[in-house]
Amino acid sequence: MQNRLQSSALLEFQEAAANLTNPVLQEWKTRGGKIIGMMYHYIPEEIITAAGMLPYRMRATGSDGTELSESRFTQVNCSLVRHLFDSGMRGNQNFLDGVVSVNNCDHIRRLYDNWKAKIKTPYTHFMSFPKKSGLEQAEAYRGELEGFIRSLVEQFDVDISDEKLRNAIKLHNETRRLQRQLYALRKGDAPPISGAETLTAMVAASCMPREYYNVRLAQLIEDCSKAEPSKNHLARIMVIGGEIDDPNFIAAIESQKGLVVTDLLGYGYRSFAKDVNTHGDPLTALADYQVNERPADPRLFGRTTEERDMYISRLVHDFNIDGVISVRLMQCDHWGFEQVNLTKYLRKKRIPHLALETEYILGSVGQLKTRVQAFVESIVEAKHVNN
Numbered sequence: 028m029q030n031r032l033q034s035s036a037l038l039e040f041q042e043a044a045a046n047l048t049n050p051v052l053q054e055w056k057t058r059g060g061k062i063i064g065m066m067y068h069y070i071p072e073e074i075i076t077a078a079g080m081l082p083y084r085m086r087a088t089g090s091d092g093t094e095l096s097e098s099r100f101t102q103v104n105c106s107l108v109r110h111l112f113d114s115g116m117r118g119n120q121n122f123l124d125g126v127v128s129v130n131n132c133d134h135i136r137r138l139y140d141n142w143k144a145k146i147k148t149p150y151t152h153f154m155s156f157p158k159k160s161g162l163e164q165a166e167a168y169r170g171e172l173e174g175f176i177r178s179l180v181e182q183f184d185v186d187i188s189d190e191k192l193r194n195a196i197k198l199h200n201e202t203r204r205l206q207r208q209l210y211a212l213r214k215g216d217a218p219p220i221s222g223a224e225t226l227t228a229m230v231a232a233s234c235m236p237r238e239y240y241n242v243r244l245a246q247l248i249e250d251c252s253k254a255e256p257s258k259n260h261l262a263r264i265m266v267i268g269g270e271i272d273d274p275n276f277i278a279a280i281e282s283q284k285g286l287v288v289t290d291l292l293g294y295g296y297r298s299f300a301k302d303v304n305t306h307g308d309p310l311t312a313l314a315d316y317q318v319n320e321r322p323a324d325p326r327l328f329g330r331t332t333e334e335r336d337m338y339i340s341r342l343v344h345d346f347n348i349d350g351v352i353s354v355r356l357m358q359c360d361h362w363g364f365e366q367v368n369l370t371k372y373l374r375k376k377r378i379p380h381l382a383l384e385t386e387y388i389l390g391s392v393g394q395l396k397t398r399v400q401a402f403v404e405s406i407v408e409a410k411h412v413n414n
């Protein structure tokens with residue numbers, strides 16, 4: 028991937044996103060710091076930070092096969108969990124001191140059970156995440172978070188006070204504020220940073236000590252202000268989907284002159300759109316954020332389809348979007364149903380939409396590029412007719 032802007036922070040983020048570990052994470056480990064892997068989202072990383080440990084969002088970057096997961100998973104399991112398990116079996120995730128997970132979907136549920144049985148990371152913990160949003164559901168999840176804190180204290184002999192939780196919330200809200208600032212730079216006609224570079228910066232947040240990351244992200248934002256903007260695209264694209272953590276996927280879209288200027292992705296907009304409340308009981312605020320406040324994915328019932336439609340309309344307007352690309356991993360039911368909803372909604376709103384199915388590790392990108400090229404051409408043609 029060729030950088031459009033000169034920034035040492037961007038180079039550092041690229042190294043972090045392209046590998047499972049990075050120099051600052053290794054230094055953290057060398058100094059005796061603990062790292063807790065979060066097997067999927069809905070886990071408040073602030074609790075891990077408050078415990079003095081590093082929250083790490085688990086990925087299988089660099090995996091090139093799933094042979095070691097074949098005995099425990101089948102082809103009906105999504106490729107994310109198969110690659111993650113294979114990566115764990117090969118010892119590539121041994122830098123983790125612990126793993127925490129939630130019942131996101133049956134695939135993740137099975138991954139957690141198999142991980143515990145075969146990979147034997149020193150600490151494991153599982154929480155039940157509510158099916159629906161709501162006040163009672165947030166209260167129930169608060170109880171799960173209390174259990175998580177108790178188990179961390181027991182295992183690692185750490186202190187997780189309310190004051191430490193409040194400080195961690197402020198630190199992670201600062202990340203969100205900076206990330207909103209980074210995204211805002213892409214609203215203009217000629218954004219100084221590409222979509223692939225932006226996803227790189229977002230993924231890096233999940234594998235670096237947070238204070239350090241915030242300083243480097245602020246540097247990247249400053250570097251963007253000095254960058255030469257270039258308008259080498261034919262269409263402005265929003266990408267919608269789940270756990271896309273590979274910037275090369277976005278780069279493949281952008282190679283066809285569809286500039287990705289915003290998204291509704293797990294590593295993207297959904298992770299920073301709202302802050303965690305800094306008033307009152309911090310654990311209640313963290314539970315409420317996960318269950319009721321942050322933009323939800325299709326896993327969470329109750330409010331979320333209409334809410335996602337609202338977010339899409341807002342982002343289409345604010346980022347001047349020409350077309351939407353939605354993406355689901357094969358075998359993923361949550362996002363399969365969501366693509367049906369999206370197709371209906373975007374058709375009603377007359378917003379061009381391309382629905383893609385992919386695998387967690389990008390194979391040949393030829394077919395992907397051909398479909399994106401045709402999509403971008405159809406947008407350009409439609410613009411021409413309407414003018």
Ligand code: SF4
Pocket residue numbers: 105106107108131132133134135269270356358359360361362
């Ligand atoms: S991609 Fe879908 S099936 Fe796979 S872990 Fe995520 S939600 Fe579950």
